[in-house]
Amino acid sequence: MATITYRNASCIYEGSDKLAVDSLNLEIDDGEFVVLVGPSGSGKSTALRMLAGLEDIDEGSIEIGGKDMTGVASKDRDIAMVFQNYALYPNKTVAENMGFALKLRGVSADERRRKVEDAAKLLDLTEFLDRKPGKLSGGQRQRVAMGRAIVREPQVFCMDEPLSNLDAKLRVQTRTEIAALQRRLGTTTVYVTHDQVEAMTMGDRVAVLRNGQLQQFAAPNDLYDKPANAFVAGFIGSPAMNLVTLPITSDGVQVGDDTLPLERDQLTLLHDAGLQEVTMGIRPEQLEIADSGGMEVVVDLVEDLGSEAYVYTHAGSGVQMVARSNPRTAPKLADTVRLRKRPDGVVHLFNPDTGERLA
CATH class of the missing domain: 2.40.50.140 (Nucleic acid-binding proteins)
Incomplete structure (x- = not known):
């Protein structure tokens, strides 16, 4: 577990004359669940990818646990990503998918199995460990992707719209499970979504972005009761203000x-x-x-x-x-x-x- 600090962090894509993320400043506490939310093109996914080392930091810096991550490879940041499309190996079982990163690290088979079984128990996946992903529902596959992240025991979870492929009822159920699981594990989590209801129900604090710039970073109730500007006022709440x-x-x-x-x-x-x-x-x-x-x-x-x-x-x-x-x-x-x-x-x-x- 670790704190995360964005210090005037900026990113611009090659060929563009506009910053995708513009001087972002965030202080995320150890063990906190923070949601980045905003409309399409607001820079929320880019900000997450900068944290994960998948996009370059062109100006400013990002720190994890007090260490500057500028120039540090993604694999050396001790983070785990959960993606929208699950990214599971179709030819491997649930257990093999969950333990694959540990296998690459040289973790022994017994230790891998113990970690995988512990994570499966947390996620109610024990009975599915010998199945292939194609035999699972969308919600079960998303839990496998979560399990793969959990067994690594990272400092930080990075979640990029992990529920976008689920139907409405399953989204509600799964977001509740993710929020409860994060509180049990206590791992610092940065979660990206375009759904403001999801952001309000899951995050300890929510960062609202627009055109690459931070509009407000506050607890959900504060965003709702005292929006910093008209954009936040209109974006947070359903129906809108x-x-x-x-x-x-x-x-x-x-x-x-x-x-x-x-x-x-x-x-x-x-x-x-x-x-x-x-x-x-x-x-x-x-x-x-x-x-x-x-x-x-x-x-x-x-x-x-x-x-x-x-x-x-x-x-x-x-x-x-x-x-x-x-x-x-x-x-x-x-x-x-x-x-x-x-x-x-x-x-x-x-x-x-x-x-x-x-x-």
Whole structure:
């Protein structure tokens, strides 16, 4: 186990004029489970591959356990990779796949078998040790790939979208297993995903990347409750936070003919900043359908999930908003209703030009 430190680490691909990872700074604690998340092209997989030694560090440095990894070959970094495509040998049994790296290291057959059996017990694979990968389900193959990493007893696990090939139900089950297993082993883990729900449910801390740059690095609840900018606010959460840029009035923000009130300290902050418009953010569960107050909207879609419903609406000014509702009392398509902030609802304010958080 080890700490990991990215110090202004940058990577640029040959033939490109844009950094794939731009001056990344992260301090990952010993035994921590950190998730790198972001949209396609954000640099998350490149950052992981830099850590694993599969991509060059063009500027800055990466340290594992206090040792600078610049120029150190991947095989000498004491890390184990788990890939999206499992990368198993089809002609070898589960036990042979799991123990192959140890065999290359010259570990004795008895020691290999002991380590493989211990890992198989952890992963509920004992009965499959003599099977070939082609006889396993996708979830079982992914557990074999995990077992191959575990038997090496590395300082660091690097996981590059390991659940992408699994169906939705199996993804939920397997991510729970991976998170629980990591906590039992206590091995420092860096996990890459494009799925923000996966990131929020698995990571001790989550690093949100965009265009190669770190947007925010925090615990999942902190990302959700206090996003650093409008991008993080819109990326974290499902459905996404409602984000709309609106004119500022003396009492709040203007939506068509209606005014959504803001707190007095928020209005003072906006006045002091000299802004005429502001990007307002509010999460769907912090809006309610009401008989009065708030703003008038027309229902475009009701997404009934059984335990809850999400009501997609638009106002006369073209503003689109999503609100959570009781599915038994949700409005119908094309109904005209009013949306207002719940009494305990939180309104987030962002600079409309930079996207940076104001309040």
